[in-house]
Every structure is written in C-alpha cells, then in structure tokens.
Amino acid sequence: MDLALAPETLARWQFGITTVYHFLFVPLTISLAALTAGLQTAWVRTEKEKYLRATKFWGKLFLINIAMGVVTGIVQEFQFGMNWSDYSRFVGDIFGAPLAFEALIAFFFESTFIGLWIFGWDKLPKKIHLACIWMVSIGTILSAYFILAANSWMQHPVGYKIDKVRGRAELTDFLAVLTQNTALSQVFHTLAAAFLTGGAFMVGISAYHLARKKHIREMKTSLRLGLITVVIAGMLTAVSGDTLGKVMFKQQPMKMAAAEALWDGQKPAPFSIFAYGDVEKGHNTVAIEIPGLLSFLANDNFTSEVPGINDVNKAEQQQFGPGDYRPNIPVAFWGFRWMIGFGMASFALGLAGLWLTRKKFMLPEHLRVGEDEVPHLVLFGKKALGPRTAPWFWRVATWTMAFPLIANSWGWIFTEMGRQPWVVYGVLRTRDAVSPGVSQGEVLTSMIVFTSLYAILAVIEVKLLAKYVKAGPPELTEDDLNPPTKIGGDTRDADKPMAFSY
Amino acid sequence: MELHDVWFVLIAVLWTGYFFLEGFDFGVGILTKLLARDRSERRVLINTVGPVWDGNEVWLLTAGGATFAAFPEWYATLFSGFYLPLLVILVCLIVRGVAFEYRAKRPEENWQRNWERAIFWTSLIPAFLWGVAFGNIVRGVKIDRHFEYVGSFWDLLNPYALLGGLVTLTLFTFHGAVFTALKTVGDIRGRARQLALWAGLLAAVLAVAFLLWTQADSGDGKSLVALIVAAVALVGALVANQLGREGWAFSLSGLTIVAAVAMLFLSLFPNVMPSTLDGNWSLTVSNASSSPYTLKIMTWLAVIATPLVVLYQGWTYWVFRKRIGTQHIAEPAH
Numbered sequence: 001m002d003l004a005l006a007p008e009t010l011a012r013w014q015f016g017i018t019t020v021y022h023f024l025f026v027p028l029t030i031s032l033a034a035l036t037a038g039l040q041t042a043w044v045r046t047e048k049e050k051y052l053r054a055t056k057f058w059g060k061l062f063l064i065n066i067a068m069g070v071v072t073g074i075v076q077e078f079q080f081g082m083n084w085s086d087y088s089r090f091v092g093d094i095f096g097a098p099l100a101f102e103a104l105i106a107f108f109f110e111s112t113f114i115g116l117w118i119f120g121w122d123k124l125p126k127k128i129h130l131a132c133i134w135m136v137s138i139g140t141i142l143s144a145y146f147i148l149a150a151n152s153w154m155q156h157p158v159g160y161k162i163d164k165v166r167g168r169a170e171l172t173d174f175l176a177v178l179t180q181n182t183a184l185s186q187v188f189h190t191l192a193a194a195f196l197t198g199g200a201f202m203v204g205i206s207a208y209h210l211a212r213k214k215h216i217r218e219m220k221t222s223l224r225l226g227l228i229t230v231v232i233a234g235m236l237t238a239v240s241g242d243t244l245g246k247v248m249f250k251q252q253p254m255k256m257a258a259a260e261a262l263w264d265g266q267k268p269a270p271f272s273i274f275a276y277g278d279v280e281k282g283h284n285t286v287a288i289e290i291p292g293l294l295s296f297l298a299n300d301n302f303t304s305e306v307p308g309i310n311d312v313n314k315a316e317q318q319q320f321g322p323g324d325y326r327p328n329i330p331v332a333f334w335g336f337r338w339m340i341g342f343g344m345a346s347f348a349l350g351l352a353g354l355w356l357t358r359k360k361f362m363l364p365e366h367l368r369v370g371e372d373e374v375p376h377l378v379l380f381g382k383k384a385l386g387p388r389t390a391p392w393f394w395r396v397a398t399w400t401m402a403f404p405l406i407a408n409s410w411g412w413i414f415t416e417m418g419r420q421p422w423v424v425y426g427v428l429r430t431r432d433a434v435s436p437g438v439s440q441g442e443v444l445t446s447m448i449v450f451t452s453l454y455a456i457l458a459v460i461e462v463k464l465l466a467k468y469v470k471a472g473p474p475e476l477t478e479d480d481l482n483p484p485t486k487i488g489g490d491t492r493d494a495d496k497p498m499a500f501s502y
Numbered sequence: 503m504e505l506h507d508v509w510f511v512l513i514a515v516l517w518t519g520y521f522f523l524e525g526f527d528f529g530v531g532i533l534t535k536l537l538a539r540d541r542s543e544r545r546v547l548i549n550t551v552g553p554v555w556d557g558n559e560v561w562l563l564t565a566g567g568a569t570f571a572a573f574p575e576w577y578a579t580l581f582s583g584f585y586l587p588l589l590v591i592l593v594c595l596i597v598r599g600v601a602f603e604y605r606a607k608r609p610e611e612n613w614q615r616n617w618e619r620a621i622f623w624t625s626l627i628p629a630f631l632w633g634v635a636f637g638n639i640v641r642g643v644k645i646d647r648h649f650e651y652v653g654s655f656w657d658l659l660n661p662y663a664l665l666g667g668l669v670t671l672t673l674f675t676f677h678g679a680v681f682t683a684l685k686t687v688g689d690i691r692g693r694a695r696q697l698a699l700w701a702g703l704l705a706a707v708l709a710v711a712f713l714l715w716t717q718a719d720s721g722d723g724k725s726l727v728a729l730i731v732a733a734v735a736l737v738g739a740l741v742a743n744q745l746g747r748e749g750w751a752f753s754l755s756g757l758t759i760v761a762a763v764a765m766l767f768l769s770l771f772p773n774v775m776p777s778t779l780d781g782n783w784s785l786t787v788s789n790a791s792s793s794p795y796t797l798k799i800m801t802w803l804a805v806i807a808t809p810l811v812v813l814y815q816g817w818t819y820w821v822f823r824k825r826i827g828t829q830h831i832a833e834p835a836h
Binding site: 063070082083089092096099102115118119168174437438442449464487488501 | 549555560569570571574575586603793808815821830832
C-alpha cells in the first residue's frame, strides 16, 4: 500500500500520538507516587487519621493513573524495533543500554513494590508497607533518569564512535551518556515539571472539594501540600528550563532559533512574544519583541549575538551537505510558547493560592478558621474574598489542573520536532531511521488501532478518576487503624477477608 | 565463551523467567473461563496473581530492552518483521493490564463482566502468539541480506509455528492450573487439579511432538538432554499433581517451561534468527550483537541487578504466600 507519503510520516505520527499520550500519565505517576508516599509518611509519624484518609484517596487516583502509564509504556519499548528498525540497528549499541537499565532497575522496582503496596495493607507492618511506596517512587524517578539519558543522547550524541564497517554508532563512554549536561538538565527539568503537574492536580481536586465544603480536613492538607509543590516545582521548572535552554542554544542552535522565529542572527537578539512569518521566504511579517532578552537567555548577556535560522541552515548545509535543515518553525515557535505559558500559568496560580490561603499567624484574628472550616481567601488586609469572587478562585484552581499537562505535551512536541530533520542530532536523519520492511498499510493499521484503543481507554480512565475524585477520601476501617505486626499478616482468623482484593 | 555468547544465555534466561512467571498468570487468566463457576471464583483466580502479574510482565520488558542493547540487529529484525502479531500482543497486554487494575473499581455487573472477558481473551491470545513467535524464530524466516524480514504475515502462520503456539497455550494453562491448586483453598482447588490433569496431558502430547520436530530439524546432543528433561519434568508434574503434591507439581511444571525454552535456545545457537533464504543471511550471536564495550557494561548490570530482582520478587511471593478462597474475597465498598 502506497499512500504517497514520505516513509517516515506515518511512523512519526504514531510515535507522536503514543508518546504524548503516554506522557500524560508519566508526570502524574512520578509526582503522585512521591506525594502519596509523603502523606503516608505523615500518617506513620503522626498517626493523624486525616493523613491516612488522604493517603488512600490520592493513592487510589495514583493507581488509576499508573495503570495507564504502565501499559502505554510497553508500546514505547517495542515500537523502536517495530517502526524504527534502522534506527535500532544504527544506535542500539548505545541507546539500548539505558533502556535495559531502565527495565532491569526501575521497572522491576515499580511493578514489584506497587503490587506489595496495593495488596500489602493487611500483609505488611506499617513501616515496611510505607517503604514499599517509597520504593515505587524511587523506581519512577530512576525510570525517568534512564529514559531521559537515552533521549538526551538523541539530542546531543556523546561518548560514541562510528564504526564504518558495521555501519553503526558504538558506545565508547557510557558514563558520558549518563552524565552529560543535556541529560542532567533534561532530567532536572522533566522531574520539576512532573511535580508541577502533580501539585496542580492536587490543588485542582482539593479546590473542587473545598468549594463544596466537603472532606475539609483532608483537602486542606492536600491543598497546602499541592500549593507548596506547585510553587517549588514551578520555580525549579523555570530555573531548569533556563539551564536546558542555554545548553540547547549551544548544542542545537537551530531548535532555539526556531523557537524564537529568529530568522537572521542578531546582536543583541530580542525575545519574541508574537510572530507571524513566511517560512518559504524566511522572515517574519509581524513580530512583537523584547529587545536583548534572547541574548540574555542564550548567553547570560544582553548584548551577545544569537545565530538565526538562516545562518544555522547554511552552516549545517556546509557541514552535512545540501538539504533543508529547518524544523517546522511554527510548531517550534508556538510549542515553545505554549509550554512556557501553560507551565508558568499554573505556577502563578500556585503562588496566588499560597498567598490567599496563608497561614493563621499572617492573618487577623477574625479571618482565622478552625480545622474543619474552609479557609478564607484573603487578598489584602482584613477582608476575605466575598461569596461572589471566592468560588471563582476554586473554579480556576480546578481548571488549572490541566495546564501542566498541556505544557508537558508541548514541551515534548517542541523538543522532538525542533530536532528535525534529525532523529540523532547531526548523526542520523529521521527519514533514514524507519523500518524499511514495514509497509505503510501496516503502520496505518497500528496507528489506527492504538489511537482508537487509547481514545477508548482515555474515556474509561477519566470517568473512573472522576468517580473516585467525587467519592472523596474513604472511611477508615478497624483494619486500617490496626496494621499487622508480622510480614504476611497476623494470623488472627484464617477465613478473614483480605483488606484489598481485585 | 565470548560476551555475546554470555548474552545469548542471558536473553534465554530473561525469556525463561518471563514464560515461567507470566506463563502461570496467563494460565490463570485462561482459567477464569475454563474453571471458575461464578464471579467470586473468578475473583479468587484473579487475586492469586493480583499482586504479582505486573512484576511478572516486566521480565518481557527486560527481555525486550536487553535484546535491544545486546543484539540490536536481532531486536530490529524481530520486532519489525513480526509487526502485526506483535501489534496484537501489545493490544492484549495493554487491555489486560487495565483489566486487572480497573475491574474491581466499579460495582456494575456489565463493567466487571466485560473486564473479566477481557482478562480471558488477553491471556489466551498472547499465550498462543508467543509460541507462534518462538516457533518462527527457531525454524527461521525469510530474511534477506540486509537482515530485513521479507516474508508475509501469513508466512508466520506455518504448521510448525502454529503447533508451537498450541504448546505454549496448553502448557501455560497447565502451569496456571497447577499454580491455582497451589494457591487456593476450597472447592476450586480440587477442580484446578482435575483440570491440570487434562491440560497437562494435552500439553504433553503437543509439546513432545513440537520438541521432537525441533530436535529433528535443528537439534544436537545438548538440546536432546533439554528435551528429555522437559518431558520427564512434565510427566513428574502430572504425577505430583495426581498425588496432591502441589508444590512439587508447580516446581516441575515450571521446570518443564525452563527446559523447553532452554531446548529452543540450544537448537537456535549460534543463530539468533536463521534465514530460510540463505544461511549466510542468518542473524547470529556475532553479527547481531553489540560491541564488546556495551556487552561488558550490560554484563555488569545483569550480574548485579538480576539476583536482586529475583530476591525481592521472590520475597513478594513469600509475603502473599497464603492460600485464597472465596471466603477471603470481601465485597468491595463502593
């Protein structure tokens, strides 16, 4: 079957769809694992029941989410070989190793300890059960590290040589692959964004309940934890984004020039807020800019030169031969802005929320509330937001939950599409990476199958999440408050039902 | 023994681990239809593997990742060549994982029934397809000089491979039934033993035919030893099952899987994917493998991490060592 498409087009679409979809679940999994573990730690240390109820509530949402993350991750591991066999042949010597590390170290950690955590409430002593969720959390972070090290190698290949006889890249320095600055800043940025995502998720759902004056104790705790997470993670996302940006200005000047629609090198270079241009002719027709800011972002210096798209294109043509080395400029330009815009919007909401719900000692007497009351939202001075405006804060906070998800998706679309036409920057072109033996009909089939299956599962997942969100934290049982003292469970009654079963 | 030979063995170990472990949870999935009489029995079955199925499946992901790292050419040819069957397996594994996790999350009859059906089919189909895939790997497929698979989808459905599929299907069902007898109490335990007898006899006939065929095609002295071990273990498992020695029966059905996988890999070596078009185009441990440096790093990883994984995964089975019966399944509060 020949669809008159470039051989890589469908494979790229499938990779894009399945990866963006997978990455809706990944950041939530990473952050909710740690946040749930934090809440459970608070329960074990203080024995306050609200922490246990919160642990169970967020833990349930975490589990609904991670199930999707796990199963969509299987596709990721297989489709390199299925759709990108020439890529796999060319880079397997390097790229395969971090994947194997991820599977053997991180995946086993996650999957084994999550089973222990889910079913372990009446089988494991309190502290061992707590250790299990921390192990899951460590697993998710290790997993992120290895896969991002692999991705960083595609962004900026290091520690390798080309073996001409076998026609492939070969690893010469694994440590360089794991510790190059691209990898470290990508890991930092991605993990920070993951916590921004989970923090905003917590804030959004707590706001939903607090607006309805339900489950106040648990939701106030969760709101505060979420807000603090959003603010710290938001700051770290910005800082690490700046670091990663500076790395990219050096390693992939084309990507960053495209992100700014900076056609020709300028000294000093302005930061573009809005641009509309002509890709064919290579210039902008409309542009709103902040002078000098781009120079600063690239080089920490307001007057330095930043090369433009046309300059880099010429330089790459000289280095790699004739061709068009420009990525899709509008996607890079807008992707970059949406990433920053949505990410920072959720950060701003976190700051606002933290201020509005500030702690007792910062408030006048009459605005302080008891443990079972919804906090007043205090903007300035002695007055709280009224019954008209306050619900809007809770509503906006709930909607903001989606913002980091949008930012994450655009971040990946930007970073991957901004690297085109390369799959491994400067080493292997995307069009040379596809499976030559797989027909377009086959790729189309799998793309349709995955897309429809993922769409169906999305509906199921969101409905299930909504059900458990609305249900709120569960009531605690006798068993919850009396965890076993022995591994395998206390033998009180052989016929006693399990605390949890599928 | 060179490093790529070591890695051939390690890849075999990973697949063996996968088939040993996921083998019984596939089997248990199949039993939800063959053995369970009602919802609470289905739940007993599902909960025998509930805490462990996910960890079992990671053996597959590790086998995939390690093949990518240690034998990139093998990974590339295999995964692109077996594109459509792998797509089916992936769809099954996706639905299966979600089914386990989501089934009990709503009380509605339809919801639960549908996920139970899903568990049955998504256990049965991969249990069959993995045998088909390995049948084709061992027998060899049409691979050209560029290591590209040039056969069609239908070429993969040849009699030898289909027989391989039936072997894994019946063997996993047997393994799952023996596991169920070991992990349950009450009425279901006795019926699991009975079903194990029939599944085991069927598996024995099919497996012996398949392995003899393999031995005749590409076997040598070592593979013959593995074949005999597999056959003896399977008979032993059947006997132990009849005597009610459930621990022995499970160990021996596991040993059958180990020996059968070992036999396939032994008859494959030094090829990893033979070409039926020209012997020179076969993928072998040397022309499909990574550089010695990569293999060295991977070996360090395997030597350190694998024993730890076996240790803590084994610990999980010990934590959940209690048998389960219908009395242990509470109606979840909704």
